[in-house]
Structures are given as C-alpha cells and as structure tokens.
Amino acid sequence: MSVIIIAAIFIVGFILQIRLMQSPKTALLGNRIGAAFMGAAIIYTIVSYGGIGNSALWLWLVIGAFAGVSLGHVVKMIQMPQMVGMLNGFGGAASALVAIAGSSLYHAGTSWYLWLTASLALSVGMLTFTGSMIAAMKLQAIIPGRPVNIDKGGKLQQIMLFVIAVIVFLSTLITGIYVVWVVLLTIISAVYGVIMALRVGGADMPVVISLLNSFSGVAASITGFAVEDPLLVGVGAVVGVSGLILTRIMCKAMNRNLSAVLTGMTTVSNLRKPNNTPHSSSILKEINEKGTRNMKVGETVNSAKKVIIVPGYGMAVAQAQGKVKDLIDCLERAGKEVKIGIHPVAGRMPGHMNVLLAEVGIDYDKLYDMDMINPEFKNTDLTIVIGACDVVNPSANTAEGTPIYGMPILEVEKSKSVIVCNLDEKPGYSGVENTLYSMENVITIWGNASETVPTITEACR
Incomplete structure (x- = not known):
C-alpha cells in the first residue's frame, strides 16, 4: 500500500507540472518541478530496488546526467524538435531494454501475463525508438522530408508485418524457443517504426512528434506492468495520455486525419503552377x-x-x-x-x-x-x-x-x-x-x- 501512495504522490507532482506548463508565465516553474520530481523518482526507484551499492548503476547515472546537461546547452532552439524526437526515441529504447529483461521472467515460470506485457512494451518501445530517430533525421534534413511510400497507403507493409508477427508467435508457442520471439519481435517492431516515420511528410511532423511522445509514455506504462512497478505504470500513463491529447489538438489544428498522416497521404507535390502575374x-x-x-x-x-x-x-x-x-x-x-x-x-x-x-x-x-x-x-x-x-x-x-x-x-x-x-x-x-x-x-x-x-x-x- 505504501508503494502505491508514494507512486500517487509522484504522479500528482507530474500532473501539477503539466498544469503549470500550460501558461508561459508558469512554464519555467512547471519544468523545474517536473525535473525535481523526476530526480526524486529515480532516487526512490534505485533505493527500492536495492541499487544503492551498485557502482555501475551510479556511473551510468552520472554519464546520462552529463549527456543531458551537455545537450541542453549545445542544442539550439531551432533544433529543439529534433532533440525532442531523439529523447522520445531514447525513452522508447529504455522501455524496450527493460521489456527484454522482463520477458526472461517467463522461463522462471512467471505468469504468462507478465511475458505478454513485456512483449507489448518491447514492440511499442522499439517502434518508438526507430520512428523517432527517422523523424529526427527528417527534421535535421539528414534524409528527405517528403513522404516515402513503398506501396500506396502502406497497407501491404502492415499486412506483411502482421502476418510475420503471427507466424513467429505461433512458432514460438510450438517450439518454446522464446529467444527467437524476442529477437524477431524486436526486428519487426523496429522495421515498422521506420516505415511509419518514412511515410510522414515534413508538414505533418508536429503530429508525429506528439504521437511518438505518447508512444514513449505508453511503452513505459506497459513496461511498468511487466516489471510490476506502479510508479512506472502511472508516470507512463500520464505521458501517454497527455501525448494523445496533444496529438488530437495538432490533428484538429491541421484538419488532419491521423491515419492519413501515418500513411503519408496528406502532403503532395506542387498542385498548381505559381501565379506569374506581375504584382x-x-x-x-x-x-x-x-x-x-x-x-x-x-x-x-x-x-x-x-x-x-x-x-x-x-x-x-x-x-x-x-x-x-x-x-x-x-x-x-x-x-x-x-x-x-x-x-x-x-x-x-x-x-x-x-x-x-x-x-x-x-x-x-x-x-x-x-x-x-x-x-x-x-x-x-x-x-x-x-x-x-x-x-x-x-x-x-x-x-x-x-x-x-x-x-x-x-x-x-x-x-x-x-x-x-x-x-x-x-x-x-x-x-x-x-x-x-x-x-x-x-x-x-x-x-x-x-x-x-x-x-x-x-x-x-
């Protein structure tokens, strides 16, 4: 019960952060409160899992903090969308790594429910990671910003990936070789994330960034179920829901249909020749x-x-x-x-x-x-x-x-x-x-x- 109460306190703090960030005048305060609660949540997690004496953990924590501070100082405001895209991707990758570790619990006779949630977290996390990296590269003009469709509407890719996933799942149940399932699920999810982001044109990037932000939260929340951590479940849910709300706002502002955005059917080439009439x-x-x-x-x-x-x-x-x-x-x-x-x-x-x-x-x-x-x-x-x-x-x-x-x-x-x-x-x-x-x-x-x-x-x- 105490764990749930502590998790609720942290979640309330993050909701307060979101509330404060709705106004430019209080956004800075909200950002600082969010950072403080996130730092406290990290320390609490380390303590609760007995990681105080783990020197490797603290080393990576210092490295990560240093990288974050460095990026915050180096990245220009014009590059902020790219950085947000990358951070979304890192969040998805972190969830995927935890899910991979969590999926191994199935071999120890743990409930199939935990293995299933770990598989879902792995899928969403890898999709978020690869999709975010492609989105960031498009924003940085490393790859062209125009939509890339392997087939019209992207339905062929979706069908093929779904069929492959079903075949792999059934073969895994029959053979019992779950390592194969983890590896192939990782590959399938990663490929789908790449395809999804490639199909989106530059004009629709606000929608995609919001959606991938939501995915990173969803992946974290599902991972929380896989490792039975209520704090991770709640915080991930807050991020996921807020991202979905923001995605809906962006779609409404652009008069976009989300499915049309994700299939690259909204951005086209020059429809009419420029008006050359002198004025x-x-x-x-x-x-x-x-x-x-x-x-x-x-x-x-x-x-x-x-x-x-x-x-x-x-x-x-x-x-x-x-x-x-x-x-x-x-x-x-x-x-x-x-x-x-x-x-x-x-x-x-x-x-x-x-x-x-x-x-x-x-x-x-x-x-x-x-x-x-x-x-x-x-x-x-x-x-x-x-x-x-x-x-x-x-x-x-x-x-x-x-x-x-x-x-x-x-x-x-x-x-x-x-x-x-x-x-x-x-x-x-x-x-x-x-x-x-x-x-x-x-x-x-x-x-x-x-x-x-x-x-x-x-x-x-």
Missing part, C-alpha cells in the same frame, strides 16, 4: 535589389496604428527571431500596438514558435493563439507575415481536394494591408499555391527573413 512583389524586388528604401512599405508601416506579426517556420530556419524583436521594438517606439499571432503548427513541434520568440526576450503577453487573434485581423491596419505559408493560405477555404482544404488558418487576408516576408513564392509543404501573394492589399518581399525583416524595421524609422 507589387516584382516592383518591390526590383527596388530592393537597387538598395533603395521602398516608399510603399514605408507609407504602409508608418500609417498603421495596429500591427499583427505572424511568424512561421521560415523565420525559424532563417534564425530571424532577433530581427523580429528589433522590428517589434521599433514599431512600439513609434506608438503602434503590436501583437503576435501564433498558429498551433507554425513550427515543427507544438509550442516551437513560442520558445523561439521567448529566446530573444519577446513578452509572452504579446503572443496570441489562432482562436484569439483571428477576430482581430479585420480591424488591423497591417499584418506582417514572416516565413509562414500554409498557415496563412486562403486556399484552405476554397481549394477542395487539397491537403490543406478545411485546415484552420490565420486570416491575415482580412487585414487592411499585409506585408509578406517569405523566401520565395513557391508553395509550402502542402504543395498548394498561396493565393495570398496575389491579393491587392498584399506586398511581398522575397528573400531570407534575416535580411528582409530589417528593411521593414528601417522603413518605420
């Missing part, structure tokens, strides 16, 4: 190339009283958040009201954009989510889009049959004036041409955001 962007490009301040941009910026800035992943890639901070400071010094609209999937993971902006000291109070900021665009004098494409594409409301049709977007086109600072006029990850670029109230400035944003800052002086 204000060609004029601005010519003026900017001559090194002359654009009078139209200056007039638009200086006449605006209410400004909304919409950052996207292009801003993150260009590492232009510092330039955005300079722009905000300049606008506010000129007496303008400035707000920042954040789409739920503006980065490559949930909350990524908020972290990048906080890194350069932008006040949390200026950040507004999509539901809060959308009603304000119609009363806004100027919206400045920086490195965002699909999340501001009006085609989401009209282009039926496309990957973004029905996806909630930031309604920037309703503003009186819009300035777009994107790299070029090519479609985003969805492959759908952005009709925002050709609207009459829109000025486009093509180029790297770290170079184009300062031109707007200069114009407001």
Whole structure:
C-alpha cells in the first residue's frame, strides 16, 4: 500500500507540472518541478530496488546526467524538435531494454501475463525508438522530408508485418524457443517504426512528434506492468495520455486525419503552377535589389496604428527571431500596438514558435493563439507575415481536394494591408499555391527573413 501512495504522490507532482506548463508565465516553474520530481523518482526507484551499492548503476547515472546537461546547452532552439524526437526515441529504447529483461521472467515460470506485457512494451518501445530517430533525421534534413511510400497507403507493409508477427508467435508457442520471439519481435517492431516515420511528410511532423511522445509514455506504462512497478505504470500513463491529447489538438489544428498522416497521404507535390502575374512583389524586388528604401512599405508601416506579426517556420530556419524583436521594438517606439499571432503548427513541434520568440526576450503577453487573434485581423491596419505559408493560405477555404482544404488558418487576408516576408513564392509543404501573394492589399518581399525583416524595421524609422 505504501508503494502505491508514494507512486500517487509522484504522479500528482507530474500532473501539477503539466498544469503549470500550460501558461508561459508558469512554464519555467512547471519544468523545474517536473525535473525535481523526476530526480526524486529515480532516487526512490534505485533505493527500492536495492541499487544503492551498485557502482555501475551510479556511473551510468552520472554519464546520462552529463549527456543531458551537455545537450541542453549545445542544442539550439531551432533544433529543439529534433532533440525532442531523439529523447522520445531514447525513452522508447529504455522501455524496450527493460521489456527484454522482463520477458526472461517467463522461463522462471512467471505468469504468462507478465511475458505478454513485456512483449507489448518491447514492440511499442522499439517502434518508438526507430520512428523517432527517422523523424529526427527528417527534421535535421539528414534524409528527405517528403513522404516515402513503398506501396500506396502502406497497407501491404502492415499486412506483411502482421502476418510475420503471427507466424513467429505461433512458432514460438510450438517450439518454446522464446529467444527467437524476442529477437524477431524486436526486428519487426523496429522495421515498422521506420516505415511509419518514412511515410510522414515534413508538414505533418508536429503530429508525429506528439504521437511518438505518447508512444514513449505508453511503452513505459506497459513496461511498468511487466516489471510490476506502479510508479512506472502511472508516470507512463500520464505521458501517454497527455501525448494523445496533444496529438488530437495538432490533428484538429491541421484538419488532419491521423491515419492519413501515418500513411503519408496528406502532403503532395506542387498542385498548381505559381501565379506569374506581375504584382507589387516584382516592383518591390526590383527596388530592393537597387538598395533603395521602398516608399510603399514605408507609407504602409508608418500609417498603421495596429500591427499583427505572424511568424512561421521560415523565420525559424532563417534564425530571424532577433530581427523580429528589433522590428517589434521599433514599431512600439513609434506608438503602434503590436501583437503576435501564433498558429498551433507554425513550427515543427507544438509550442516551437513560442520558445523561439521567448529566446530573444519577446513578452509572452504579446503572443496570441489562432482562436484569439483571428477576430482581430479585420480591424488591423497591417499584418506582417514572416516565413509562414500554409498557415496563412486562403486556399484552405476554397481549394477542395487539397491537403490543406478545411485546415484552420490565420486570416491575415482580412487585414487592411499585409506585408509578406517569405523566401520565395513557391508553395509550402502542402504543395498548394498561396493565393495570398496575389491579393491587392498584399506586398511581398522575397528573400531570407534575416535580411528582409530589417528593411521593414528601417522603413518605420
């Protein structure tokens, strides 16, 4: 009973952490509380399993802590999605290793239930590990971000892997050679994790990162059943459930079906040729190339009283958040009201954009989510889009049959004036041409955001 009470205390602490991290103002405190409870849980586990005198255990604990602290200092904010993906994978691998050890209990005559849960934990853990590694490599551009389908819809792989798993399971029951089961189950789960992640396109990475985070928790929870540890069961369940909730939020924000995401059926190549009709962007490009301040941009910026800035992943890639901070400071010094609209999937993971902006000291109070900021665009004098494409594409409301049709977007086109600072006029990850670029109230400035944003800052002086 005391073990359950202690486990409940730790679980309540982790739930408190999640609650505090829902607000930017209390997120840091929540993170520290979570770290403290996790450290205490590790120490408690070591003590309860009699590992105090195990020098090898303490050595690996120190090595792991050193690696974690080092990564925390070395990894840049732009690389945070990759790091989260890797950490999800490490969590899955840890569960798989414990499950492998737990599966050996069956030979000692332990209940088949423990062996079964160990097998499930091994499957989910290995799937999480390989899937997370592929996702991290896609985010790091080590492998292409486009979806890779060996067969349409991925049904052939699923059927083959399921049939192989059943055959191996039956043969194991007949022969009694459970080592074969563990080895082949590890291989099958690892292969499926690779296939699952390869099928997902770069635009859907926020969903995948959330799902893999959930899988790591589920694997840990099942492992807890296998080794009969209530603390591991509860903590894993908290992570698994929160990850599933976040996955649902991400799917809703992108108007995605989870099965479509996992089969790579949402991201396509360029559906329509770019609109080459001359408009204000060609004029601005010519003026900017001559090194002359654009009078139209200056007039638009200086006449605006209410400004909304919409950052996207292009801003993150260009590492232009510092330039955005300079722009905000300049606008506010000129007496303008400035707000920042954040789409739920503006980065490559949930909350990524908020972290990048906080890194350069932008006040949390200026950040507004999509539901809060959308009603304000119609009363806004100027919206400045920086490195965002699909999340501001009006085609989401009209282009039926496309990957973004029905996806909630930031309604920037309703503003009186819009300035777009994107790299070029090519479609985003969805492959759908952005009709925002050709609207009459829109000025486009093509180029790297770290170079184009300062031109707007200069114009407001």
